Amino acid sequence: MKQTVVLFPAGGVGHVGPMTQLAKVFLEHGFDVTMLLIESPIKSTDSNESIIQSMAASNPDISFHVLPPIPPPDFAISTKHPFLLMLEFMLQYNEKLESFLSSIPRERFHSLVIDMFCVHAIDVAFKLDIPVYTFFASGAGVLSVLTQLPNMVAGRQSGLKELGDTPLDFLGVPPMPASHLIRELLEHPEEELCKTMMGVWRRNTETHGVLVNTFESMESRAVQAFRDPMCVPGQVLPEIYCIGPLVNKVSTNQEKAERHECLEWLDAQPERSVVFLCWGSKGLLSEEQLKEIAVGLEKSGQRFLWVVRTPAGTDDPKRYLEQRPEPDFNVLLPEGFLDRTKDQGLVLKSWLPQVDVLNHPAVGAFVTHCGWNSTLESIKAGVPMMCWPLGAEQKMNKVFLTTNIGVAVEMAGYNTGFVKAEEVEAKVRLMIESEEGREIRKRSVELKKEAEKALEDGGSSQVAFLQFLDDVKNLAK
Template identity: 70%
Template sequence: MPASHIIKELLEHPEDEMCKILTNMWKRNTETMGVLVNTFESLESRAVRSLRDPLCVPGRILPPIYCVGPLVGEGAKDGDGAERNECLAWLDSQPDQSVVFLCFGSKGTLSAEQLKEIAVGLERSGQGFLWAVRTPAGSQDAKKYLEVRAEPDLDELMPEGFLERTKDRGLVIKSWAPQVDVLRHRATGAFVTHCGWNSVLEAVSAGVPMLCWPLEAEQKMNKVCMTEDMGVAVELDGYMAGFVKADEVEAKVRLVIEGEDGRQLRARVAARKEEAEAALEEGGASRAAFVQFLLDVENIGEQVGE
């Protein structure tokens, strides 16, 4: 794990109160009777093995790790009375695995300049896209957006004529998209993500390859695992400098949607999807881990009662 990808506050400001709080939380994790993790063992086998290794923390036996995932949202269900989002109807008209979905989480925001750069890259790529755009970071409307979910002005944010020129193969939506449903749609072929863990699990469970654009917190560490260990993603160069250029967006979108490397990536993600499904089946690894957790809790209860 490169030091540059670790939460920077832990390296730059170790005496700050936030750093002390975080390290104390992690220390307390080692003193529990067990830890449930939203993952499945084959996805992060090396990390799980490390945490079970008696040499992980010298002089201390770590608590058992129970991998009980992937636990992700169900998405909308037919017949539940909810109105189907318009972006899903648009996806219905697109070819299979032809659309790149861009969404940066509930809090992820980019600058106005960066949004325009993404637009240029998407237009040049010639690929289909579904893009959830939020009010830019640093704008006068940013605070208002966080407070009342103010919608961004797409005509102002996008390059002149972009929406008109790409209307036949692209859709830009304001602020929010039904992410689980979009990822599970047959037309979705790639996912540009901020690498938040819920988003990662949703994409793996849907079998969708990812383009990594980590923004904050532990997302850069997730990116390393996604690209190096799991083999489910490629990175977008420039995120470390805080700006991804249009040429990089164009190249990586083309690579994943239509390139040979993209086909190999999709095959690896498809295999991970099968592993995720198997883990949650009756007798699967995650089901077995949860049963073991319940048994251990029962045993601890009996010991306490004695």
């Protein structure tokens, strides 16, 4: 009799995507997998729902189950931060979650694996005596920092924001500028949003263990730090299992029959000659910044593939909820830019198959916001990165990639919110033309091999996953 694993991701492609990759690992080990979803209360043009529907359609072996809907909060009129509203909304699903989990016979129930933002489900799992594990979709470095952070701010009379770029010391990672932490965590420790987020990170380590989307050789210091008794003095942290990198695979030959136009364009470019620029599904830049990038790219003389989206309006967190019109290149890009660079680059308005692009032999560097999914896709493809973090934990990832791992350079100016054309030109040239760029590419190729090795039979990530399965079995005894 097959056992059932229930995976419970937070909404959004950035969370459902990695969870789907985890589901495939469970399927390979002979489990039935149910992906539990909450109907998103946010209707945005990023079309999360349609992408998630296509994920479900292309993964028929995974059972996707949507919990019965409850009335969503009104994000438009509430004065609360959308993140707080979302957490409150998800907490209200605990009754329906309990009902669904109770419907699975206990002898068939293997484990519940929750997303880092679904900590409210821990109480339900403990009540039903079900093994519950966290799936941390970011890296071990971020996990280590966020686990140590609540102790660091406890008792502080002011937020970390006032420290500016002062380096903070955490076990297992390079000195981290205070400004590079998740923005909301820099506020006063008693401020509601900061306090709530600290609570979420604390609860992430209250499960039976943490599955992390990374591989041990890449982040060994951070992994050891999490296992160190001094990570959180007086607290025994759960076991950590590095089971990644879990990313989408390159399209098969059958799927390539309907290839995206950008892949046809890349076919005509020399090997490792193209800079690929993409800031993820939430990465929005200003109109002024887009024009500046265009100037830098044109002056560099290097080939480029660039995804341009309609600019950000304000710093309001609710801007992510807005309907975003299609970008108008005539307004957003310098006059005549597309004509002058038609033989140099390709500019696209929306989605493209990022994994296929990164694995194309013509791509030589990736300008990225350093979201962890994009980071792992780049590492798995052996493509060096040019770091342009925007929010969330991306600045922390930038520190790891440039300082620790050595497969990236930073785009100076990201931390002030504006990168100049001269910087774009200089870094693009450095990555494609210079000896330093060749060295970074060489390290990227070596790291790609390490990633592949970790996922092979007998590799560290395979061994960690088998250890996790063994530990779940021992919990039941």
